[in-house]
Amino acid sequence: MEEIKPDKSINIKGLICPYTFVKSKLAIEEMEVGQVLEIILDYPEASRSIPKSMEDHGHKVLKVEKINDTDWVILVRKERE
Amino acid sequence: MEFTDEQIHRYSRHIILPEVGGKGQKKILQARVLIVGAGGLGCPVGYYLAAAGVGTIGIVDNDTIELSNLQRQIAHNTERLGMPKADSAKMTFEALNPDVTVHAIKERLNKDMIMDLIKDYDIVVDGSDNFPTRYLVNDACVMAGKPLVSGAILRFEGQVTTIIPGEGHCYRCLFEEPPPPGLVPSCQEAGVLGALCGVIGSLQAMEVLKLILGKGQPLKNQLLMYNAFESSFRKVKVPRNPDCPVCSDNPRITELQDYEAEYCQMRF
């Protein structure tokens, strides 16, 4: 599968809920529809809640991956304003 | 503008709402709202709008704090007896949220200054306790095309309506003229259970936030009535009156007038 290249990346390691989502939401609001946001985080609960919340907001979650002992990477494509 | 970390934390419960988000919160921070009265309704309206981050709040009141106010006027306190209510409200709201600038206007509204005052604001909130002010504010907002969120309370009942000039009804479509002095008790004469002010004031604050955000259905062409004793809400339709003396196409009233302020002689 082709590697997806994010248009913007944020590192929210150290943040806990709900600020993980608040930061992610503010980041995606600033982007254009169709662009991809990469989120790097280390709060386990957020690895589940952010994808769910992003889909509730109508965006497309492309990838949720644990990349090492502590961190996850999430890719979300902005689908609507 | 960019949010500071402090703002991201302060407004996080707004930002996570799809209907608000960062964009909506920025609209709130840039909004300018004028509140008429720092009494029973003005206190909770201003309190919630300040908490929400409404960037500029004007509050008009020429009264000073009396002990009998404190049973319902929650922005004031016992240490501030005798202080102008507008100054006290400014202290309370700015202490709650440093993002908010409050202009304390210690005057009684009158026909000669109201147009100049409201032109600097996006939305006007009427929390006044007397008919002369209520009609003056309505007429001025209709003439200036300013959205007006009007609230009233009496004993155990309250009502809220949102006037959007040019789109919906106005207060005179509902009640054409003020009642004759002496006929009706003013809110100052009548008793009120303090918490009712919180219910109605919060509804007014919610109307203001919806107008700022451009979301939801404001109470345009509608009057929401709350009966605290019966625990009931009732919404009635208020059509625009094509013969309204002030908001119709051929208005009879084209100049502001000050009504006699004889409704509120009795003070306690």
Ligand SMILES: [Zn+2]
């Ligand atoms: Zn009218």
